[in-house]
Amino acid sequence: MGPLTIVFARCLQAIPTVFGIVVVTFLLTRALPGDPAAYFAGASATAESIAEIRAKLGLDQSLPVQFWTYLKDLSSGDLGQSISTGQPVAAELLRRLPASLELTLTALLLSVAIAIPLGVLAAVRQDSWIDQLCRLVVTAGVSLPTFFTGLLLIYVLYFLLGLAPAPLGRLDLLHVTPPQVTGFLVLDALIAREWATAWSAARQLALPSITLALFTLAPLARMTRAAMLQALASEYLRTARAAGLSRGRVLMVYAFRNALLPIVTTLGMVFSFSLGANVLVEKVFAWPGIGSYALEALVVSDYAAVQGFVLSMAVLFVLVNLAIDIVYTLIDPRMRIEG
Amino acid sequence: MNRRELLKSAGALAIGSSMLPFFKSAAFAAPSDTVVVLIGNTINSLDIHRPGTNRPSYQVAVNVYDRLVTFGTRKLADGSLAYDYDKVVPELAESWVIASDRKSITFKIKPNAAFWDGSPVTAEDVKWSFERALALGGFPKVQMGAGGFVDPAQFVAVDARTFRIDLKKPSKLSLPNLGVPVAVVINSKVAKSKATANDPWAAEYLHRTPAGSGAFKVERWDPGQQLVYVRNDKWAGGPLPAVQRVIIREVPAQATRRALIERGDAHLSFQIPNKDAQELAGNRKVAVTGSPIDNCLYVACLNYNFEPFKDQRVRQAVAWAIPYEQIFRQAAYGRGVPMWGGTTAKPASAVWPQPFPYGTDLAKARALLDQTAHKAGFEVPLSFDLGEADWGEPAALLIQESLGKIGIKVTLDKVPGANWRTVALVEKKLPFLLENFGGWLNTPCYYFYWAYIKGNLFNASNYDDATVKKLIDETLHMEKSDPAYEPRIRQLIQKAFDDVPRIPLWQPTLESAMAPKLHGYQFWFHRQVDARSYKLA
Numbered sequence: 001m002g003p004l005t006i007v008f009a010r011c012l013q014a015i016p017t018v019f020g021i022v023v024v025t026f027l028l029t030r031a032l033p034g035d036p037a038a039y040f041a042g043a044s045a046t047a048e049s050i051a052e053i054r055a056k057l058g059l060d061q062s063l064p065v066q067f068w069t070y071l072k073d074l075s076s077g078d079l080g081q082s083i084s085t086g087q088p089v090a091a092e093l094l095r096r097l098p099a100s101l102e103l104t105l106t107a108l109l110l111s112v113a114i115a116i117p118l119g120v121l122a123a124v125r126q127d128s129w130i131d132q133l134c135r136l137v138v139t140a141g142v143s144l145p146t147f148f149t150g151l152l153l154i155y156v157l158y159f160l161l162g163l164a165p166a167p168l169g170r171l172d173l174l175h176v177t178p179p180q181v182t183g184f185l186v187l188d189a190l191i192a193r194e195w196a197t198a199w200s201a202a203r204q205l206a207l208p209s210i211t212l213a214l215f216t217l218a219p220l221a222r223m224t225r226a227a228m229l230q231a232l233a234s235e236y237l238r239t240a241r242a243a244g245l246s247r248g249r250v251l252m253v254y255a256f257r258n259a260l261l262p263i264v265t266t267l268g269m270v271f272s273f274s275l276g277a278n279v280l281v282e283k284v285f286a287w288p289g290i291g292s293y294a295l296e297a298l299v300v301s302d303y304a305a306v307q308g309f310v311l312s313m314a315v316l317f318v319l320v321n322l323a324i325d326i327v328y329t330l331i332d333p334r335m336r337i338e339g
Numbered sequence: 340m341n342r343r344e345l346l347k348s349a350g351a352l353a354i355g356s357s358m359l360p361f362f363k364s365a366a367f368a369a370p371s372d373t374v375v376v377l378i379g380n381t382i383n384s385l386d387i388h389r390p391g392t393n394r395p396s397y398q399v400a401v402n403v404y405d406r407l408v409t410f411g412t413r414k415l416a417d418g419s420l421a422y423d424y425d426k427v428v429p430e431l432a433e434s435w436v437i438a439s440d441r442k443s444i445t446f447k448i449k450p451n452a453a454f455w456d457g458s459p460v461t462a463e464d465v466k467w468s469f470e471r472a473l474a475l476g477g478f479p480k481v482q483m484g485a486g487g488f489v490d491p492a493q494f495v496a497v498d499a500r501t502f503r504i505d506l507k508k509p510s511k512l513s514l515p516n517l518g519v520p521v522a523v524v525i526n527s528k529v530a531k532s533k534a535t536a537n538d539p540w541a542a543e544y545l546h547r548t549p550a551g552s553g554a555f556k557v558e559r560w561d562p563g564q565q566l567v568y569v570r571n572d573k574w575a576g577g578p579l580p581a582v583q584r585v586i587i588r589e590v591p592a593q594a595t596r597r598a599l600i601e602r603g604d605a606h607l608s609f610q611i612p613n614k615d616a617q618e619l620a621g622n623r624k625v626a627v628t629g630s631p632i633d634n635c636l637y638v639a640c641l642n643y644n645f646e647p648f649k650d651q652r653v654r655q656a657v658a659w660a661i662p663y664e665q666i667f668r669q670a671a672y673g674r675g676v677p678m679w680g681g682t683t684a685k686p687a688s689a690v691w692p693q694p695f696p697y698g699t700d701l702a703k704a705r706a707l708l709d710q711t712a713h714k715a716g717f718e719v720p721l722s723f724d725l726g727e728a729d730w731g732e733p734a735a736l737l738i739q740e741s742l743g744k745i746g747i748k749v750t751l752d753k754v755p756g757a758n759w760r761t762v763a764l765v766e767k768k769l770p771f772l773l774e775n776f777g778g779w780l781n782t783p784c785y786y787f788y789w790a791y792i793k794g795n796l797f798n799a800s801n802y803d804d805a806t807v808k809k810l811i812d813e814t815l816h817m818e819k820s821d822p823a824y825e826p827r828i829r830q831l832i833q834k835a836f837d838d839v840p841r842i843p844l845w846q847p848t849l850e851s852a853m854a855p856k857l858h859g860y861q862f863w864f865h866r867q868v869d870a871r872s873y874k875l876a
Contacts (some may be wrong), residue, residue, distance in 0.1 A: 032757070035757070035758070035760075035761040036757065038760045038761045038765055039757050039760055040390060040391040040477075049476050049477045049478070049480060049481060050765070052390075052477065053390050053391075053477060056390060083390075083391040084383055084391065084393070085381075085383045085563070086383055086384045086389065086391060086392075086546050087562060092562075096563070147592075151592075151594050154594075154595060154598055155598065158598060159598045159601070159602055162602075166599055166604040166605075167590075167599070168588055168590065168599070168604075169564055169565075169590075170564075173373075173586055173588075283591045283592045284592045284594070284595055285592075285595070286564075286588070286589065286590040286591060286592070286595060288561070288564045292563075292591060296381065299755070299756055299757060301757040
């Protein structure tokens with residue numbers, strides 16, 4: 001099977017999943033205990049004004065009718081209007097998703113850059129000081145909640161030392177958002193050749209992404225270490241060593257390449273997971289991402305926004321899995337044959 | 340042979356890269372005529388009339404639009420500033436005349452009052468805006484109704500500069516109600532040009548693009564992040580703001596807001612928790628202002644639908660068993676106005692709110708309970724809004740503990756914010772709950788109207804009393820100067836003392852932390868940022 005066929009087959013497989021998610025989120029949002037009409041009618045609303053709003057939201061219709069309307073809108077790419085923000089959900093997600101992606105990707109890059117060498121070293125020199133360090137980092141990363149690390153970093157690096165910039169979101173007050181190309185502020189500013197803005201955006205990005213990186217580092221380092229250990233103990237490695245290959249080649253080509261598969265799997269999981277889970281980091285750093293949007297929408301029973309969020313996350317999940325499958329085939333030739 | 344070096348350098352690189360962003364610190368510096376304000380909630384619309392517009396968005400109506408009238412300023416005992424409900428002053432109107440039968444008010448609009456696009460503010464604009472507030476329904480309509488404005492025919496544009504409002508019956512609430520955020524005047528020419536058949540009131544357009552005459556224009560709005568106001572140099576509504584620009588930043592995490600204000604990176608952290616206010620009060624780098632919220636009480640409501648609470652003695656027993664002092668210390672952090680321990684069982688004045696004649700006296704509570712059919716005690720859930728958990732939770736826990744001592748077994752019931760309004764205020768089915776209603780219009784009768792008449796929204800107790808209803812009906816629209824007014828209010832307060840469907844815990848304050856160089860901070864009944872008076876010195 002060629003790679004294109006694999007991609008196509010995987011996309012086909014995703015369709016029932018996505019449809020299932022559409023149904024489930026629709027039902028789940030309707031099962032939320034709150035009454036959005038009463039909520040949005042405001043402080044001193046009367047029964048009559050609540051009814052007016054209910055009709056405006058289309059919530060006076062029966063569930064199947066609401067679902068049908070939702071599907072119809074969805075098929076034309078309309079995710080509906082968020083009542084709490086008053087903006088179209090699609091536009092809002094498009095604006096906020098890059099913020100979350102920028103944060104998550106930077107954090108992942110950072111944690112990969114640390115976790116993989118750390119894991120490899122820890123495995124190669126088992127029980128050395130670096131292995132102990134790895135253990136410490138992993139335990140800390142798993143056990144410290146992100147809001148705690150975030151606040152701690154703010155307290156030390158911003159509040160006490162004044163090294164980090166004010167945690168005021170993606171840009172400080174002096175700079176204006178560069179024209180949007182990628183949605184990643186640092187890149188956009190570089191493209192627009194606004195060096196000061198790029199620097200400011202990068203500085204704003206530093207603390208939250210380190211916070212998130214500390215959290216995502218743990219599973220990656222642990223997996224790297226475990227996979228490397230397994231590879232190092234394997235028969236084929238003994239053979240390679242016996243064949244007199246250089247230690248570097250044995251380690252990087254034979255051991256590491258084989259260890260890469262579970263690492264990539266973990267990476268994919270960590271990515272999809274942290275995209276939604278970085279809501280606490282977003283809250284602490286006033287980061288206008290998708291997680292805080294979803295949380296606020298959930299609190300006020302903003303159906304359209306919650307549905308839009310879950311749906312876009314589902315699609316993203318499918319895409320990430322697809323990307324990982326493709327990466328698999330690159331790493332492991334067996335996949336191409338068997339797949 | 341070179342593996343070690345390779346890995347060593349890889350490790351060094353990884354560690355180095357994590358340090359990269361902290362090369363140096365560039366202290367944040369906003370221009371000297373810019374005020375930076377932090378808020379915790381998000382502004383979701385620039386149009387106060389739109390259904391779904393949340394409370395934090397009301398500040399846009401205040402800063403960006405004008406009303407016909409506004410309120411004066413008074414200095415409180417602690418030196419802080421607050422609006423003065425008893426002093427209605429001009430904003431867009433230069434003068435007004437109340438007809439001799441008090442059934443209409445005629446306003447003369449200031450000759451220099453102009454919208455941002457330069458067109459004059461006309462009576463037509465006022466009429467259109469008020470009609471819009473009624474037509475879009477929801478909260479604006481209810482609030483307009485509080486002033487007796489229910490029918491578009493009441494709004495008359497006499498000529499370009501003369502606007503008349505006809506009243507179905509004379510009411511002291513009518514004029515002040517024109518100074519609330521909802522009663523904004525919109526540039527109707529601009530709005531009408533953006534209206535469509537589906538959207539005759541240009542709700543889509545005004546939601547994102549204000550069209551007003553106010554002291555500030557919106558320079559930039561990044562929903563979920565910030566709102567930037569820039570001064571309208573031609574403002575006719577009042578003294579020109581001292582600052583050129585105001586940046587409202589949304590910072591959801593309370594701890595982050597506190598770090599920012601303590602570091603001096605913002606001028607004002609609007610509405611901080613009482614705990615922070617208490618802790619920051621001794622801090623010399625930050626000034627804390629706590630303004631009592633007029634006509635607002637944090638109360639424990641006893642629902643008449645719940646069998647034991649039908650008995651007045653049971654309600655009084657509960658009122659005697661509440662640990663007021665402790666709640667004030669632990670839930671309010673000592674910031675607020677005590678509303679217990681009144682010295683006389685009869686109200687000495689018509690001041691509202693005033694301390695109720697209850698305190699913590701378990702023996703008295705026990706004795707009262709023993710006279711009733713419920714002397715064996717009973718079980719009752721105490722509900723509070725999770726959105727108000729910062730004070731609701733400690734208060735509920737303390738009440739639970741104390742009532743347990745007189746045999747009332749209290750269980751705690753936390754209700755999510757989206758649910759609260761429905762179960763507590765609309766269905767009114769919670770037996771025992773913590774509630775925090777405050778009226779924008781600062782008269783006792785207005786509070787009683789909303790909270791003590793059966794069926795009205797904030798009467799979560801289902802309190803129903805013919806005398807009280809009659810007294811409220813009589814006083815609601817009566818002038819405060821009427822000699823009949825004060826005795827009736829005293830009677831109302833007396834009923835509130837005796838029947839205690841609502842047990843006041845304390846009168847809350849609105850706490851804000853600000854840089855010492857920010858002046859002109861003023862408390863408003865709408866509890867939102869009014870940047871028009873801010874100065875930097």
